Amino acid sequence: MNTNDKISRRDVLKCMGTAVISSAAASSGLFSLASCRENVKKRIILYFTGTGNCLYVARQLAKEGAELLSIPQLMKQKTFEIEADEIGLVYPIYGHMPPYMVRQFIQKAKLKAAYKFAILTYGARKCDAVEIWDGISRKAGNAFDYINTLVMVDNWLPNFDMNKQILIDKKIPENLQKITTDLTARKCWHEPVTEEEREMHRGFMAYTGLDPEIGFLMKSEKYFTVTDTCIGYGACVSVCPRGNYELTSQGVKMQGDCEFCFACIQNCPQKSIQFAKNETDPLLRRGEVNPNARYRNEHISLMDIKRANNQF
Ligand SMILES: Cc1cc2nc3c(=O)[nH]c(=O)nc-3n(C[C@H](O)[C@H](O)[C@H](O)COP(=O)(O)O)c2cc1C
Ligand code: SF4
Incomplete structure (x- = not known):
């Protein structure tokens, strides 16, 4: 085809x-x-x-x-x-x-x-x-x-x-x-x-300052950090629908336009990806409620998300 x-x-x-x-x-x-x-x-x-x-x-x-x-x-x-x-x-x-x-x-x-x-x-x-x-x-x-x-x-x-x-x-x-x-x-x-x-x-749009023509298109390097608990497993590389992650000899690198879908954060088995708390950003003023809690739908596997989103 x-x-x-x-x-x-x-x-x-x-x-x-x-x-x-x-x-x-x-x-x-x-x-x-x-x-x-x-x-x-x-x-x-x-x-x-x-x-x-x-x-x-x-x-x-x-x-x-x-x-x-x-x-x-x-x-x-x-x-x-x-x-x-x-x-x-x-x-x-x-x-x-x-x-x-x-x-x-x-x-x-x-x-x-x-x-x-x-x-x-x-x-x-x-x-x-x-x-x-x-x-x-x-x-x-x-x-x-x-x-x-x-x-x-x-x-x-x-x-x-x-x-x-x-x-x-x-x-x-x-x-x-x-x-x-x-x-x-x-x-x-x-x-x-x-x-x-x-x-x-x-009210939400006024508070967040988001552009209604774009919505939540962010920069991943601005909002997320990879902590030193990362073991280079690489789930983030495969689940990102924008292909923003790369495994390098210096560890995981990430950058690029980001859908803010949280596939990378939520699917990391080490919980090594977290929000960079940002006091000046209305969305991220509070950081995360529980950085130790992560979610994937109970009927869906990590492989399913990789198949859906993998860009490589
Ligand atoms: C960036 C972002 C913004 C969201 N905004 C809303 C929202 O405005 N209202 C709401 O009820 N849920 C919101 N959610 C929750 C998701 O819409 C919801 O959990 C969805 O079912 C996730 O689908 P998925 O598991 O297929 O990614 C938001 C989630 C994210 C990541
Ligand atoms: S997986 Fe989603 S939230 Fe994470 S960098 Fe890629 S597009 Fe952004």
């Missing part, structure tokens, strides 16, 4: 005839190619994940014959034309906005499907995330028929202790079931947003 061309059902079926699935496709999560059948309506689910919540949701929504495609891998391959009967997109909200890479992707993408849905995961406060996504995707010519949110573990380390977050029952199976029912019926619906939620988002 030419990775610069669109991915269509024909391409997928063609791939089944080949003995080798390209490593690019394998690493992007095209694990369900072999289960493609002619008689199944094809659903493609695109996802972005830092700590596995969105990958878990994408898998749960991938009915038989569906494919999962990682947005960082599609960006790496410059694959922007995607065609299926149904296209879904799952991403974590960052300050109620999409990750920068998801925004870049949707601006370049040509999504061709009879039904398009987006599920936005969050941890505590979604505000007007649905309207924000509707505005961005519509402007890009990729309007979605269904946009809903799903509350999950909040991986925002400055405010939350991961050990406490995992104990909260956020009714994920029940809420996922409702979404599944909606999608099966191809419901056309956007979760409503209140004026109070819009106002909260405006």
Whole structure:
């Protein structure tokens, strides 16, 4: 398959005839190619994940014959034309906005499907995330028929202790079931947003000074430090969707535009990556609530995150 061309059902079926699935496709999560059948309506689910919540949701929504495609891998391959009967997109909200890479992707993408849905995961406060996504995707010519949110573990380390977050029952199976029912019926619906939620988002933007056109695109070297407990295991190198980490003879080096997805921090088995506490930055004034607590969705392995995000 030419990775610069669109991915269509024909391409997928063609791939089944080949003995080798390209490593690019394998690493992007095209694990369900072999289960493609002619008689199944094809659903493609695109996802972005830092700590596995969105990958878990994408898998749960991938009915038989569906494919999962990682947005960082599609960006790496410059694959922007995607065609299926149904296209879904799952991403974590960052300050109620999409990750920068998801925004870049949707601006370049040509999504061709009879039904398009987006599920936005969050941890505590979604505000007007649905309207924000509707505005961005519509402007890009990729309007979605269904946009809903799903509350999950909040991986925002400055405010939350991961050990406490995992104990909260956020009714994920029940809420996922409702979404599944909606999608099966191809419901056309956007979760409503209140004026109070819009106002909260405006307050958040004023407080943080974030650019609404960019959101959480930071510099990793400014916000993170690698402590001397690092043993050079290298998980950070593989889980970063921006390829910001490098193992050198002097230890781990990191720099570059950063999605702030926390895949590096949360997936380091040594907990060697931490926030550089920054008194002048409203986001990082408090540093971390618990630098000893780290999170990855219980259904998702470190290898899954590496496959989703690896840029090498
Ligand atoms: C940079 C950043 C910003 C976040 N902003 C919000 C937010 O505004 N509201 C919220 O409820 N959760 C917020 N979260 C939590 C995530 O949206 C949530 O934990 C999500 O399910 C993580 O998905 P993932 O495991 O697929 O990365 C934020 C997390 C990060 C890392
Ligand atoms: S440096 Fe860390 S937080 Fe930034 S994009 Fe890479 S993995 Fe995500």
